[in-house]
Amino acid sequence: MNDCKGNILIVDDEKGLRLGTKRLLEEEGYIVTAAENGTEGLQYGTTIDFDVAVIDLKMPDIDGMEVLKEIKRTHPDTVCFIATAFASYDTAIQATRIGAFGYIPKPFSPEELIYQIELGIKQRKLILDAHRLEQEREKNLLELANEKSRLNAIIKSINEGVIVINTNGDLAYYNYSAIKLLGLSSLQIGENVLSILPEQINEIVTKIFRSDKIMLKSFSTELSLNRENEIFLEAACTPIPNPDGSLAGVVIILSNITEYKRIEIIKNQFVSMVAHELKTPIAAVQGFLNIIKDETLNLPVDKKKEYLNRSTQRLKSLTDLVNDLLDISRLELKTKQKEIIDVNLCDIVNSTLQMLELEIAKRELTIDKNSEDNLPFIKADINEITRVVTNLLSNAIKYNKRNGKIFIDLNSSQNYVILKVKDTGIGMKDSERQKLFSEFYRAKNENTRGISGTGLGLSIVKRIVDSYYGIIEVDSEYGVGTTFTIKLPINPN
Amino acid sequence: MITDKIKKILLVDDDIDLLEQNKTLLESRGFQVITAENSEDGFKTFQKELPDAAIIDLIMEQMDSGFILCYKIKKTEKGKKIPVFMLTSATYETGFKFSTSSKEEKEWIKCDGVLNKPVVIEDLLAKLENFNYQ
Numbered sequence: 078m079n080d081c082k083g084n085i086l087i088v089d090d091e092k093g094l095r096l097g098t099k100r101l102l103e104e105e106g107y108i109v110t111a112a113e114n115g116t117e118g119l120q121y122g123t124t125i126d127f128d129v130a131v132i133d134l135k136m137p138d139i140d141g142m143e144v145l146k147e148i149k150r151t152h153p154d155t156v157c158f159i160a161t162a163f164a165s166y167d168t169a170i171q172a173t174r175i176g177a178f179g180y181i182p183k184p185f186s187p188e189e190l191i192y193q194i195e196l197g198i199k200q201r202k203l204i205l206d207a208h209r210l211e212q213e214r215e216k217n218l219l220e221l222a223n224e225k226s227r228l229n230a231i232i233k234s235i236n237e238g239v240i241v242i243n244t245n246g247d248l249a250y251y252n253y254s255a256i257k258l259l260g261l262s263s264l265q266i267g268e269n270v271l272s273i274l275p276e277q278i279n280e281i282v283t284k285i286f287r288s289d290k291i292m293l294k295s296f297s298t299e300l301s302l303n304r305e306n307e308i309f310l311e312a313a314c315t316p317i318p319n320p321d322g323s324l325a326g327v328v329i330i331l332s333n334i335t336e337y338k339r340i341e342i343i344k345n346q347f348v349s350m351v352a353h354e355l356k357t358p359i360a361a362v363q364g365f366l367n368i369i370k371d372e373t374l375n376l377p378v379d380k381k382k383e384y385l386n387r388s389t390q391r392l393k394s395l396t397d398l399v400n401d402l403l404d405i406s407r408l409e410l411k412t413k414q415k416e417i418i419d420v421n422l423c424d425i426v427n428s429t430l431q432m433l434e435l436e437i438a439k440r441e442l443t444i445d446k447n448s449e450d451n452l453p454f455i456k457a458d459i460n461e462i463t464r465v466v467t468n469l470l471s472n473a474i475k476y477n478k479r480n481g482k483i484f485i486d487l488n489s490s491q492n493y494v495i496l497k498v499k500d501t502g503i504g505m506k507d508s509e510r511q512k513l514f515s516e517f518y519r520a521k522n523e524n525t526r527g528i529s530g531t532g533l534g535l536s537i538v539k540r541i542v543d544s545y546y547g548i549i550e551v552d553s554e555y556g557v558g559t560t561f562t563i564k565l566p567i568n569p570n
Numbered sequence: 571m572i573t574d575k576i577k578k579i580l581l582v583d584d585d586i587d588l589l590e591q592n593k594t595l596l597e598s599r600g601f602q603v604i605t606a607e608n609s610e611d612g613f614k615t616f617q618k619e620l621p622d623a624a625i626i627d628l629i630m631e632q633m634d635s636g637f638i639l640c641y642k643i644k645k646t647e648k649g650k651k652i653p654v655f656m657l658t659s660a661t662y663e664t665g666f667k668f669s670t671s672s673k674e675e676k677e678w679i680k681c682d683g684v685l686n687k688p689v690v691i692e693d694l695l696a697k698l699e700n701f702n703y704q
Contacts, residue, residue: 353629356659356687357659357687359659360588360688361585361588361591361687364587364588364591364687364688364689365587367591367688368595374594374595376594387587391587
C-alpha cells in the first residue's frame with residue numbers, strides 16, 4: 078500500500094460525523110478505521126499502530142482523554158488529535174500534556190480536517206525518521222566500537238612490537254609484543270617512555286621531535302639487546318601527522334631480526350671460508366713457481382719437475398673446489414630443474430665402480446657387492462644420484478687401507494631403497510664424525526695427510542639426499558672403518 | 571747477520587706443499603729448519619728443539635689452531651724471547667679481520683707479526699731483523 082497516504086483512526090460516537098469523516102479521508106487516499114465509542118477506540122488504538130488518530134473528547138462510555146492516554150502509552154508514535162465542540166484552553170493544555178499533537182475544534186470543515194491530518198502525517202513521518210536515524214546511529218556506533226576492538230585485537234596479536242608516543246614523549250599506545258621484545262616488565266599509558274626506550278630509538282625519536290617540519294618517512298635502526306640470549310631488533314620510527322600537518326607523535330614498530338642476523342653471520346663465515354679455501358691452493362702454486370723461478374736456489378731439474386707436478390695437482394683441486402661450490406650454489410638456489418626418471422641404483426653403483434676401477438686397482442682394494450633381486454627403481458635425477466654414489470665410493474677408496482675391502486649392499490624396505498657402503502679404512506673419531514657434513518670440514522690427522530678433497534663432497538651428498546627427503550647415516554670406528562647408509566624414498570612424493 | 575741471532579726455525583703448517591716451500595727458502599738462507607704438520611706436534615717439537623723463531627699456519631685442524639699454538643709457545647720462557655709469526659691466507663680481504671698493529675690486538679694475539687701466503691722471503695727476513703731481541 079505504497080500509495081496509501083496513511084492509516085487513520087477516527088473515534089467518535091456521533092455516527093454522521095464519523096462516517097462522513099471516514100468517507101472524506103478515504104477519498105483523500107487514507108485508510109480509515111472508525112470506532113463508534115471509547116471502548117472500540119481503545120481496542121483499535123492499542124492494538125494497531127496508526128499514523129494518526131482523531132479522538133472525540135466527549136463520549137458516553139470512556140472519556141476521550143482516557144482513550145488518548147492509553148493510545149499514547151501503547152503507541153507513543155501515533156499522532157493524536159482531540160476533536161471537541163467544548164473547546165477550552167484548559168482542555169487543550171491537558172490534552173497536549175497527555176500527548177496530543179493537536180486540537181481540532183468542532184465543527185470542522187473538510188479542508189480544515191484534511192489540513193490537520195496532513196500536518197499529523199508529516200509529524201508521524203518526522204517521528205519515524207527520527208527513530209530510524211537514531212537506530213542507524215546506534216548501529217554505526219556499535220560497528221565503530223567493533224571495528225575499534227577488532228583493530229585493537231589485531232595490533233595486540235601481531236609479532237611486531239608497536240609503541241605510539243605523543244610529542245611529550247608520553248606513551249599513547251603499545252602492544253604486548255613491544256614489552257616482550259624490549260624485555261620490559263610493563264608499560265603504563267601516559268608515562269614518559271623516552272628514557273625507558275633503548276638509546277638508539279630515543280635518539281631517532283628526539284630527532285623527529287626536534288625537526289622543524291614534519292618528515293613523512295620512516296627512520297630505521299638496528300639494535301642488539303643483551304638478555305639471556307642476544308636478540309637483534311629493527312626499530313622503524315614513523316612520524317604521525319595531525320590533520321593540520323603538525324606532529325602528533327611517533328609510531329615505533331619493533332621487529333625481531335635475530336634470525337636474519339644469524340643467517341648473515343653464517344653467510345659471512347661461509348664466504349670467508351670459501352675465500353680462504355680458494356686462496357690457499359693459489360698461494361701454494363704461486364709459492365712453487367716463485368721457487369722454480371728463483372735461480373739463487375739452484376734447484377735440481379727433477380725437483381723443479383716435481384714442483385710443477387704438485388702445482389698441477391693443486392690447480393686440479395682448485396678446479397674441483399670451484400665445481401663443488403657451483404654445485405652447492407645450484408642446490409641452494411634450486412635453479413636446476415631435476416630431471417626425474419626411474420633410476421636403478423644398482424646400475425649406478427656398477428657404472429661408478431667401473432669409472433673408479435683404476436683407483437681401486439691402485440690401492441689394491443677388494444669389492445664385495447650384494448644386491449637384492451629386482452631392486453625397486455627410485456624416482457630421481459640420475460646425475461644427482463650418480464654424484465652421491467661417486468662421492469661415497471671414492472671416499473671409501475681414498476680413506477681405505479691399502480689391500481682393504483669395500484662392502485656394498487643394496488636392498489629395499491617398504492618405502493626406501495637402501496645403499497650401504499662400508500670401508501675398512503682409517504675411520505673417524507666421534508668429534509670428527511659430528512662435523513662430517515659441514516662445509517670445508519676435513520678430518521686432519523696423520524692418516525689423512527696427502528688425501529686430497531675439497532671438504533664439500535659430503536656436504537653436497539647430504540644436500541642431495543635431503544632434497545629427496547632421504548636419510549643419510551654414518552657409523553664409524555676410529556682405525557677400523559666407516560659405513561655410510563643412504564635411504565632414498567622410492568617415490569619422493 | 572740475522573743468522574747470528576737465529577739459527578733454528580720451527581715451521582708448522584698442515585699444507586705440506588707450503589711447508590716444503592718455506593723450508594726450501596729458509597734453508598737456502600742458511601737457517602736450520604724443523605717442521606711439524608699440526609699444532610700438537612708443533613708444540614712438542616718446540617719444547618724438544620727450542621727453536622730461535624717460529625712460523626705458524628693459522629688455520630689447521632681448527633680455525634684458530636695457529637693462535638692457540640702461538641699462545642702456548644708464548645707462555646713458555648723460551649717462547650717469550652723469540653719471534654713467533656702467524657702465516658695465513660685468511661687476511662683482511664677474505665673477511666677474517668685481524669692484525670697485530672694495535673696494542674689491544676697485541677694483547678689478544680700474542681704473535682709478533684702476520685705473514686701472507688706465499689711467503690716472500692725478503693719480507694720474512696726483514697721481520698726477523700726488526701724483532702726486538704732481548
